[in-house]
Amino acid sequence: MAARLWMGxxxxxxxxxxxxxxxxxxxxxxxHWLMRAAGMH
Structure with missing residues (x-):
């Protein structure tokens, strides 16, 4: 029973x-997408 509790x-x-x-x-x-859209590469 205790092992089942630990597995859960x-x-x-x-x-x-x-x-x-x-x-x-x-x-x-x-x-990353927002920074690329703002022109930061």
Whole structure:
């Protein structure tokens, strides 16, 4: 039972980490596009 609880916690941790990395990637890409659109190469 305890192992199943830990697996669930690790699963949520991995999910949150993956989503946060993806969100950072999206923000970085948007900033890159905005900087290129403003003429900053």
């Amino acid at each position: 916690r690790l699963g949520w941790l991995a999910l949150i980490w993956t989503l946060s990395v993806a969100a950072l990637g999206v923000v970085a890409t948007l900033l």
